[in-house]
Amino acid sequence: MDRFVWTSGLLEINETLVIQQRGVRIYDGEEKIKFDAGTLLLSTHRLIWRDQKNHECCMAILLSQIVFIEEQAAGIGKSAKIVVHLHPAPPNKEPGPFQSSKNSYIKLSFKEHGQIEFYRRLSEEMTQRRWENMPVSQSLQTNRGPQPGRIRAVGIVGIERKLEEKRKETDKNISEAFEDLSKLMIKTIRFKSYLLSMGIANPVTRETYGSGTQYHMQLAKQLAGILQVPLEERGGIMSLTEVYCLVNRARGMELLSPEDLVNACKMLEALKLPLRLRVFDSGVMVIELQSHKEEEMVASALETVSEKGSLTSEEFAKLVGMSVLLAKERLLLAEKMGHLCRDDSVEGLRFYPNLFMTQS
Amino acid sequence: MAMSFEWPWQYRFPPFFTLQPNVDTRQKQLAAWCSLVLSFCRLHKQSSMTVMEAQESPLFNNVKLQRSKGHLFLLPDSSLKYLWRKAEGRQQTEGKLPVESIQIVLEELRKKGNLEWLDKSKSSFLIMWRRPEEWGKLIYQWVSRSGQNNSVFTLYELTNGEDTEDEEFHGLDEATLLRALQALQQEHKAEIITVSDGRGVKFF
Numbered sequence: 001m002d003r004f005v006w007t008s009g010l011l012e013i014n015e016t017l018v019i020q021q022r023g024v025r026i027y028d029g030e031e032k033i034k035f036d037a038g039t040l041l042l043s044t045h046r047l048i049w050r051d052q053k054n055h056e057c058c059m060a061i062l063l064s065q066i067v068f069i070e071e072q073a074a075g076i077g078k079s080a081k082i083v084v085h086l087h088p089a090p091p092n093k094e095p096g097p098f099q100s101s102k103n104s105y106i107k108l109s110f111k112e113h114g115q116i117e118f119y120r121r122l123s124e125e126m127t128q129r130r131w132e133n134m135p136v137s138q139s140l141q142t143n144r145g146p147q148p149g150r151i152r153a154v155g156i157v158g159i160e161r162k163l164e165e166k167r168k169e170t171d172k173n174i175s176e177a178f179e180d181l182s183k184l185m186i187k188t189i190r191f192k193s194y195l196l197s198m199g200i201a202n203p204v205t206r207e208t209y210g211s212g213t214q215y216h217m218q219l220a221k222q223l224a225g226i227l228q229v230p231l232e233e234r235g236g237i238m239s240l241t242e243v244y245c246l247v248n249r250a251r252g253m254e255l256l257s258p259e260d261l262v263n264a265c266k267m268l269e270a271l272k273l274p275l276r277l278r279v280f281d282s283g284v285m286v287i288e289l290q291s292h293k294e295e296e297m298v299a300s301a302l303e304t305v306s307e308k309g310s311l312t313s314e315e316f317a318k319l320v321g322m323s324v325l326l327a328k329e330r331l332l333l334a335e336k337m338g339h340l341c342r343d344d345s346v347e348g349l350r351f352y353p354n355l356f357m358t359q360s
Numbered sequence: 361m362a363m364s365f366e367w368p369w370q371y372r373f374p375p376f377f378t379l380q381p382n383v384d385t386r387q388k389q390l391a392a393w394c395s396l397v398l399s400f401c402r403l404h405k406q407s408s409m410t411v412m413e414a415q416e417s418p419l420f421n422n423v424k425l426q427r428s429k430g431h432l433f434l435l436p437d438s439s440l441k442y443l444w445r446k447a448e449g450r451q452q453t454e455g456k457l458p459v460e461s462i463q464i465v466l467e468e469l470r471k472k473g474n475l476e477w478l479d480k481s482k483s484s485f486l487i488m489w490r491r492p493e494e495w496g497k498l499i500y501q502w503v504s505r506s507g508q509n510n511s512v513f514t515l516y517e518l519t520n521g522e523d524t525e526d527e528e529f530h531g532l533d534e535a536t537l538l539r540a541l542q543a544l545q546q547e548h549k550a551e552i553i554t555v556s557d558g559r560g561v562k563f564f
Binding site for chain 2: 310343358
């Protein structure tokens with residue numbers, strides 16, 4: 001609670017109001033304090049609390065002092081709350097309601113509701129950090145730690161000063177580390193909802209199954225479930241890179257490493273799942289539905305190429321509605337099977353029907 | 361001096377100028393190239409060439425090759441034609457067989473016996489649209505037919521004499537002739553000898 005400073009409550013130039021909510025009580029850590037009914041204002045730069053009964057009692061903290069925030073749901077007889085974890089107060093902080101506090105967090109209790117929206121807007125401001133791009137007057141600026149330049153150390157006072165600087169530096173490093181964590185925490189919460197929307201409540205993780213073949217087996221089974229529909233939508237074949245992106249987006253957290261994905265895919269056929277891993281001569285890896293017959297697609301590719309006289313991979317991809325990577329693989333397969341031949345010039349690589357074989 | 365040389369349909373087929381990675385396709389392609397080189401050299405009466413000349417020659421450069429998209433038709437007269445569906449604008453660019461691929465074609469010809477390198481650095485070669493053994497056979501047939509076994513001829517007489525005017529080997533270049541006779545020599549059907557103003561051959 002020692003981070004708050006007294007303020008007039010007036011917004012500075014470049015500072016914009018985002019949202020405000022009546023009926024908010026502040027706790028210092030877990031302790032109730034006298035600020036039990038106020039209006040909480042969120043601006044692009046600060047969190048301001050103004051007493052509803054006494055408008056002159058108004059205080060604020062800078063958003064840059066917030067490490068991260070948490071939601072606390074309402075309970076029986078308890079209002080919903082937002083927990084705000086804070087950096088230590090800078091040494092030259094302006095005066096505020098408390099000189100010192102043993103807590104590094106406060107709680108905001110929403111007695112008249114509005115917590116959900118307020119939390120959402122506060123998260124947004126924390127992510128966007130608009131205060132960094134819109135400088136306001138000097139008095140609002142955070143002290144970013146020790147000033148650059150050498151600290152003159154003379155005598156015992158000097159040594160004490162040096163120790164103090166060192167302590168502040170350490171504090172600063174820890175705070176900065178927590179800043180990254182705070183961003184990650186916000187993303188984590190968002191991803192959790194993605195997870196549930198994809199129907200994957202419990203992603204297969206190394207923790208649950210270990211990192212051996214058991215893990216890959218389970219993973220393979222989960223992949224078969226996730227990929228069936230996307231494969232059908234894409235003509236029965238997808239490049240492994242596409243699969244990697246799709247699967248990791250679905251999992252949200254506990255992202256799969258490329259190695260784990262490949263190892264799981266290698267087990268697909270053995271486990272008699274309805275998809276398989278295929279590696280083309282070029283090294284490109286794809287996942288195919290078992291029912292997909294790439295060799296048969298080659299016949300239709302030949303027809304398409306013949307119709308047009310000749311085609312590049314890009315032209316073919318566009319015509320057929322495939323990715324250029326997979327289009328090229330199909331044309332290369334057709335060439336390997338002797339149906340097409342190539343013209344490789346400064347103009348690029350073109351495929352022609354293989355007249356060498358058909359016109360003899 | 362292209363004269364009335366008839367280019368084969370492959371000459372107008374852009375893939376002809378790219379060495380094909382598919383082995384079976386490549387076999388057909390190289391066979392077509394060998395055939396083209398031999399018929400080209402035969403018509404132009406060219407018995408030897410340097411690799412430089414080959415690179416610049418229309419043989420390995422179709423300056424009028426067309427690559428644009430369109431329907432590809434092989435007409436009954438074996439000419440290859442493009443018919444445009446839409447006027448997408450022609451792209452006229454060269455069809456040029458890269459020198460590495462030219463080397464491969466030449467090596468094929470050598471393996472078949474139609475080519476011989478004239479120097480160690482492989483910069484110039486002898487090209488024989490008929491293999492020396494085949495020439496040898498033709499010459500020996502004529503010798504036997506005309507009952508001239510055990511006769512001696514100068515090389516000049518063989519290729520430029522009145523008696524051989526109707527023969528296919530009439531006008532044959534000396535280098536090829538020599539190799540033809542060497543082939544016969546191997547079979548003990550002839551012997552190359554030295555005569556007053558050059559070389560000659562005795563047939564058995």
